[in-house]
Amino acid sequence: MAADDPNQGGGGGGFFASIASSFSTISSAMTKSVNGRLGYEGLQVINPEGGTQDAEEEAMKGRWKQEERDSYWKMMQKYIGAxxxxxxxxxxLIFEPMTMLQRMAEITEYSYLLDQADECEDPYMRSVYVVSWFISIYYAFQRAWKPFNPILGETYEMTNHYGITFIAEQVSHHPPMSAAHAENEHFIYDVTSKVKTKFLGNSVDIYPLGRSRVTLKRDGVVFDLVPPPxxxxxxxxxxxxxxxxxxxVLTNLTNGEKVVLYFQPCGWFGAGRYEVDGYVYDAAEEPKILMTGKWNECLSYQPCDKEGEPLPGTELKEAWRVAEAPKNDKYQYTYFGHKINSFNTAPKKVLASDSRLRPDRYALEQGDLPKAGAExxxxxxxxRGEKKNREMEGQKFTPRWFDLTDEISPTPWGDLEVYRYNGKYTEHRAVVDSLDTIEESDIQSTEFNPWQYEATFAE
Structure with a gap:
């Protein structure tokens, strides 16, 4: 377990030691091989609930029709290991009507936790609230649908939520990279997002090379996050x-305090699935607060001693709980997911590069898969044409709202080029919001246009 790793500053034994040891005797989720005579030699089907279902029967479940599954496998098998x-x-067929930039904005749903962290006097509780905020996004991220890859220069804007202004931009196409900035009176959130993947046939490993940082405005405390794969x-x-x-791992870069939470792997019959546990450590790497819960339900905390055991006279208290979600939603969206996918969170006069305006996203939202594919x-x-023209003219793509810095951030899976918010969007928004000639119909009539060397937004 992470909290018992000497490199992470955990103690031996402790409150969660028995939990961790019980899982050490349980193998990973039940794995079945798809029968080779079907032409899928070596592929594995993993059933998180376990059980004794026939491997072929289990393999044929899911969103794919037989002919679609066969066609997709023929196309993808050459990429194994890549x-x-x-x-x-x-x-x-495998997409949801949302882009990766919009998914980046979903983390703001429970931003009241950062407001609480900024107002909190106890430094360890401040860490509890911040890490709970980072955990909260995993409920939305359990969706198995793929968001659209943003077009280079595409953006997403969000307002009307806890006083937050959010802007995200696709800053690189190869490799795909996005940058985002969110801010209200209590905090600043900056992220440079990049992932590395490894396709394994019937599964894909995703390694987050991004950098996520939160700055609490009252005291200027800065937190840095390293998420699990x-x-x-x-x-x-x-x-x-x-x-x-x-x-x-959440690190307080200001004073050296740290939070280490271990996401349990899913074991046989779903054992350990969703479970999270760990500690808040002081700068001397001694545990101060234990944390436990499920990333799809809630997260709780309790003061502990140096051995990681709960302090006498204390009890577990809830730091965060997932909000109620719609029942039987086609894409498993939360209510907030639907909100950010609408124009209810859009500012006046959205940028023409905004994800909401993408015709393929909208067609999929309307259930028209052929049109979505064509768009x-x-x-x-x-x-591709914009890139060719730009290269012919000797021009280099430059993001509008973020600047590439000289900083290289190391991650467990590789180095990352860091983009920094340049403040120009704040200036742009102030000018647009001052205009009183904008009508609500302008949003609906704006044509999607992320292309770098054309108008920022339709006049």
């Missing part, structure tokens, strides 16, 4: 599901 982040054209299981065969086993191909072709 990073498929940006080199594979995927069918819209993620595995998407049963990508082609069986029911797709997601697991994120490993350590989440997606058209946008990708136009992106």
């Amino acid at each position: 990073d498929i982040t940006s080199m594979v054209t995927l069918p819209v 993620t595995k998407v299981n049963n990508l082609i065969f069986g029911r797709t599901w997601i697991d994120s086993p490993g350590d989440m 997606k191909s058209s946008l990708e072709e136009r992106q």
